[in-house]
Amino acid sequence: MPGKVLIVDDEVSIRRLLRNTLERAGYAVIEAMDGREALTGAALHQPDAILLDLGLPDRDGLGLIPLLRRDGDAVILVVSARDATEEKVAALDLGADDFVSKPFDSEELLARLRVALRHRGGGDAAQKVIRRGDLSIDLDARIVQRDGVDVHLTRKEQDVLGVLARHIGRVVTHDRIITAAWGRDEDPRVEYLRIVIRNLRQKIEFPAPVGSVIANELGVGYRLRGEG
Missing domain, CATH: 3.40.50.2300 (Response regulator)
Structure with missing residues (x-):
């Protein structure tokens, strides 16, 4: 590389x-x-x-x-x-x-x-299926699995995770996530985004020592970790 x-x-x-x-x-x-x-x-x-x-x-x-x-x-x-x-x-x-x-x-x-x-260069983020450990995210089919078992996500959780997955390893600002997941016609508070992120973490994150999949860039946005 x-x-x-x-x-x-x-x-x-x-x-x-x-x-x-x-x-x-x-x-x-x-x-x-x-x-x-x-x-x-x-x-x-x-x-x-x-x-x-x-x-x-x-x-x-x-x-x-x-x-x-x-x-x-x-x-x-x-x-x-x-x-x-x-x-x-x-x-x-x-x-x-x-x-x-x-x-x-x-x-x-x-x-x-x-x-x-x-x-x-068209690596991880260009793939239709993104994998990290035993977590797989199929962007087109909107299917998320842990160790081969489907993880039920709400539509909004799917939307937010999809935004992060398409920019894996990169910080996505609050405004960009909100615009992509809710559209320009809606204006949810950042606090609502935090609730969706919290629920996502409870469903997809790993136990220690692997830890957090979704990193919080304080005051800026979130990043789906690309390594680990």
């Missing part, structure tokens, strides 16, 4: 840490220290993924996301100390695939990157 990754960060020490982490995992690395270099590097090298800091010296990183998304299909993983809920939601809504807060755990970052690359 390893390919080319463009690191966009103005801090030399962070770029060095990310380079070492990525190269040990087999990735080729390109570096950029600001927005101008990022756009040039993305156009010249056509990276498979971009690790993007938001606090760049020449422009706000959020403004780069739609430009990078417009000109290519690289995975965009925001890696930033600007981890307020509003920043995370804005980055995801602008087209970022995921958000990792600084300081970060290198192994978690690599795992998030692998999942996002699989999704972008």
